[in-house]
Amino acid sequence: MDEGIMDHSGLSDAAAQSRASVLRSRAESYIALSRHDAAIADLTEAIALVPENARAWRLRGESHRVIERYQAALDDFDEALKLEPDSAYALGSRGQTYAGMGRLEEAMADFEHALTLTPDSLWILEAKADALVDLDRLDEALAEHTKIISLNTDLAYSWLARGELYQRMNLYTEAIDDYTKALEADPDHVRALSRRGEALRMIDRYDEALADLSRALELDPGNDRALGSRGAVLSELGDNEAALRDLDAAIELDPEYVWAFRVRGEIYQELDRHEEAIADFTQALHLEFGD
Template sequence: MSEGIKDHSGLPEAAARSRASVLRSRAESYIALSRHDAAIADLTESIALMPDSARAWRLRGESHRLIERYEAALEDFGEALKLEPDSAYALGSRGQSYAAMGRLEEAMADFEHALTLSPDAPWILEAKADVLVDLDRLDEALAEHGKIISLNEDLPYSWVARGDLYQRMNLYEEAIDDYARALEADPEYARALSRRGEALRMVDRYAEALTDLNRALELDPDNDRALGSRAAVLSELDDNEGALKDLDRAIELDPEYIWAYRVRGEILQELDRHEAAVADFTLALRLEFGD
């Protein structure tokens, strides 16, 4: 037994259940504070005192999932589901664990079951959409995003999520429309501005792209992806020095930003700075393919 932790297994049943309940409640606050090891300690004791609490098993599973202890999470969600077979929360969270482990078909089975129990749960719909994308079932993923938006059209994140999928599918005009809807709800949503700027760049609307990306970086100066996108726009507008400055900063923020190394290498090549270009292309190859 860990030093400082008392054995309460001999408590009368009413006292044991009372202590287990308080521990479980404290664990929920620890989870809200991202203090997952503390939550797991409380929930482990709570489960020892009151092993028939599906909620305690489910919460401990969620704590394990959030710190990427996926096997432990699966075990806990399994115990929770033995006690409450129709818990949409446990099924959805177990599905997220399966998805993180690349066990996509098992994840889909859990999401489908969870949605029969709670068909309007946006987080489960979104998790299912993400797995459909990983399975390259993009049209089905779009349909799930449509369901999420229909539940609440005022949530900017939902529009951005579908816009990102449209962009992945090279449907840039549709993506631009979705980012615009997000910005109607929240005009200072830096991610929406950044992503719309990137979509505008892809359809050669460089002046509009630059406006969006400048504003995104005013709101979020350390957004490495926005810096990379603005660099590409500046390069198209023949401002290679400005582009290099943005790429240098983007790589400083994320030393494994493969696309930034590739774009910087291309700009350096165009400027006849071939040694530096070779270094960037070599880094890009090493990061992406292990060369």
């Protein structure tokens, strides 16, 4: 018997059902608080008491998935789907599990099945779009993001997600338009500000990029990616000392930030600080290629 799980095998059927119901409910609150091990413990006991309850298997599978215990999650979703073969929730979550395991074709099959049951489920559409990106089917992923936006134009995250895909495709003007829509929905969305700043930098609109990245850092001073990007912008604007301060801070926050080492190395090189440049380029090579 697992530690912390009491033996209630002598309970009447009614008592077992009642106890399992409370355990499932408590587990949902544990999940909401990201206390997944506690949720798993409650759900394991609930399943032992009432093994035919699909919800318990689904919830435990979701907790396993979130903490990247993918095989355990897969086993739980399989059990849930034996009990409820047409559960869009279990199919979508199993699809996310397959995606986390790199089994993308199986993930796509589950997402497609789930969407025949709930065609307008935003989270399943988003998961499908992510899998399409991983399969390098970018045009199809873009179509999914466009459908998501058509279903609800007020969600900042949906505009952000499509903007990030546009940016990945080097379509910076389209990305900027989407980030702007995200910021209309949520003016203080740090990631949208940071990503728009990066996209503006890529098309040499440095003053606008600086404004976005500085605002992102006002809202989230420890955002290492915004610091790195602002450092690159400041360098382009000729303020290498300020750029180095930002890049130093970014690297202190994330010592494996390869791009920041590369940019800082280029600034050191420009300043004829070649020993420091060599050290940064060497670290970038080590982090990216194991040199």
